[in-house]
Amino acid sequence: MRGWLLQGLAVLMLACGGARAGEWLPEFDEQPAPDAGRKFSLLGLELSGWTEVSMTAGTAGGDHRPMGFNFLSNEFLLQQNWLRVQGEFDEGTRLHSDWILPGADYQFTRAVGLFEDQDSRHGIDPVQFFVSREIDGVGEGLELTFGRFFAPFGVESIAGPDNTLVSHSYSFIYNPFTQTGGLAKLAVNDSLTLRGGLVIGSDLFIHDANTPTFLAGFHWTGDDGSTTIDFLAITGNGRYDVEHGVHNPCMFDLVATRQLSETVTVTLEGLGGYERGFPGAGTSHWFAGVGYVDWDLREDLDAAIRLELFNDEHGNRTGSPGLYSSVAGGLAWRWGERLVVRPELRLDHNTESQPFDGDRMLFTATLDVIVGW
Secondary structure (H helix, E strand, O other), rough: OHHHHHHHHHHHOOOOOOOOOOOOOOOHHHOOOHHHHOOOOOEEEEEEEEEEEEEEOOOOEEEOOOOOOEOOOOOEEEEEEEEEEEEEEEOEEEHHHHHEEEEEOHHHOOEEEOOOOOOOOOEEEEEEEEEEEEEEEOOEEEHHHHHEEEEOOOOOOHHHOOOOOOOOOOHHHHHOOOOEEEEEEEEOOOOEEEEEEEEEEOOOEEOOOOEEEEEEEEEEOOOOEEEEEEEEEEOOOOOOEEEEEOOOOOEEEEEEEEEOOOOEEEEEEEEEEEEEEEEOOOOEEEEEEEEEEEHHHHHHHHEEEEEEEEOOOOOOOOOOOEEEEEEEEEEEEOOOEEEOOOOOOOOEEEOOOOOOOOEEEOOOEEEEEEEEE
């Protein structure tokens, strides 16, 4: 209990924000004033959040893993009870904190060394707590962030309302969720932003397994704004810590997005990684390609399809080696200002292993509800 209290105090002292993931689905982007009932003010901080619940039916038994997050079959699942705390203390300095308080998603997002002594279905995780500072006069603007933040790559987000689809790709689930340390973002011009950082590992808090890990990448936007490219590389010792059972992969991620029309957007993602010293494999590798198509069908209705190939050569990421293929399709239907309903169908297959309760194939149907408060 004492350890939990110390960790909680450390998080609250940092309590902060900056990585922009976690906004609501499109109609939730414009946050109303506090008196509209969507944010509450306390000691100069703004409080908001949401609750996400789901029900998934599937062909596997009670557990759909290695498919993550909505992993239980035929059971009600409280995925996220999310609390967001934000504040601006002077011009350019912001605090931000996101908590799963509680929710089943903590089983995937929690960092080694932070609130580890939890073994229940629903737990807590301060998934983000950081301070960010904007500095003028350096290029077109420099932003510095310090704390625990979402890993700055990929397409999907831990925050449920950020995603049109309920389920997540293997590429998202089995690569770093968060990092703790410092991150710099430099706007060179209107088109190019550079990113770099030094962190203490991936999905790690303060722990004996900490090791210096470097982030480097960029974001590029085309002249008309319809095309973007994001790249990030994570480099460290790239070695599995056998003593502590901690992963420290080296990897890269490349994302290209093209808005084809006012209603259709296509996104392609490619990533790869390796890790040395993994038991029974020596050096293990994984590669993936993911494609997304998003449609704005109506002002209150979005649709999305995701196609993925994920090659977990030695089972380092998922626990079962082989080439995973997955196709998912779903809707995000907004009812009013604070309710989103998301139905989804998904089909998964593994070419070499039988990871889905002794089967190579898994079919799931999910209904998910998010209520903002």
